[in-house]
Amino acid sequence: MLALTMTLALTACEGAAAPAPKDTAAPTAPAGVTATAGSASTVHVMWSASTDDRGVTGYAVYREGRKVKDLPPTTLMTDVVGLTPATRHRFTVRAHDAAGNVSPPSATVTATTLRAAAEDRTPPTAPSALRATPDGARAATLHWAPARDDTRVTAYDVYQADVRVHTVPGTATTARLTGLRPGTAYAFTVRARDAAENSSPDSAPADLTTASAPGAPPNTAPRDVTATAGKGEITLTWIPPKTGAPVTDHELHLNGRFTTTIIWGTTPPPGRATYTFPVQDPPGTRYTVTLRARLPDGTWGDFSAPRTVVVR
Incomplete structure (x- = not known):
């Protein structure tokens, strides 16, 4: 009986699955990092997604080498707030995976917050003449006429389905959007923002439908x-x-x-x-x-x- 029991135990051990290899590969460093001052105390930081052999699980944003934000893997932009006015700030972004591997830091980008101004409660006018042009199946370019403000416009925020997806400086009147889905109908609006964080009303929406993937049926949206x-x-x-x-x-x-x-x-x-x-x-x-x-x-x-x- 004892010999039989030992034989069964050895057979079970021999059939056990080998442990999965340890994950030691770090994600790639985030690319395309930009930083745009939106007011005297905020900077908007954006980046492109990193890659990993098993999947990125989050991002960390650093200011002057100190971590200021932890974000989920689906978030590729954030506002860093509470900054000192009229000051140059340096930002980097790092990705991490489920095993705790951390990417190298991204390239360092800088932005100088605006000077503090007297109290301003007047929002800019809405941007006008917004138009959207698809650029293949996964990108689009927006153009608009500038808004007006009693001080000055410091940023333009792009919204899709009432969610901000992009920000450009107040001197820009165009934005290129990437990461779109093929054969999909989108509507974008743009808001202007001033140094006091007053936001304009939405522009009129601009619709576009990205090109379908090869072999896919045509879009059937209303x-x-x-x-x-x-x-x-x-x-x-x-x-x-x-x-x-x-x-x-x-x-x-x-x-x-x-x-x-x-x-x-x-x-x-x-x-x-x-x-x-x-x-x-x-x-x-x-x-x-x-x-x-x-x-x-x-x-x-x-x-x-x-x-x-x-x-x-």
Whole structure:
């Protein structure tokens, strides 16, 4: 009996899986780091994603060699706040992985915070004439006419679906966006900002659809979506996609979450469609609205470019 027990134990040990090799490879250093002063006390830092053999799990931002921010792997920009006015600051970024391996520091970038000014509560005007041009399947370039301010514009912030995705200095009127998805509808807006951190209203949105990946079907998103807030309600209008058959169903999503399915009880209206729905949130509540259509094969198509609307 004892011999049999020992034989079974040895067999089990021989069949055990070998431990996974230890991860000793560090991520690559973040590239494309930029730093832009947005006010007398803030600097906006951005960078491109690092790579790792098993995956980057986060980034750390350093000022003058001391860590000031820890960020998740999906975040590629941040505002460093509480800085001294009219002072030159140096920034680097490092990536790390789950095993604790840390990349070399990025190239050092500098930015000089603005001089402190007298109290300023007047925001800039909204940038105008915004247009967006796709650059292949994963990038786009935005152009706009400059905003005006009683002191001066110090930065322009680019928003997609009401989330800031890019910042450029106040002297710029163009921005190049990367990391977009192929065959996807986007809507971008731009806000101007002054040294006192006053932000302008949004510019009018600019829509674009990136090129589809090779061999992928054409984009099927609803087009020319508008969203208008009334008292206790929001009205949407749009042009359904061309699918070769009438589009009878649309899905409505608010802030990225499914809300309802819009179903026409009879033949869908020709041309532009309209739908009004009630909202109970207090005035000032912001919604990001997207739509997608049910295709003739029963699947759901691509999402429309988002629209942001504020409850009145």
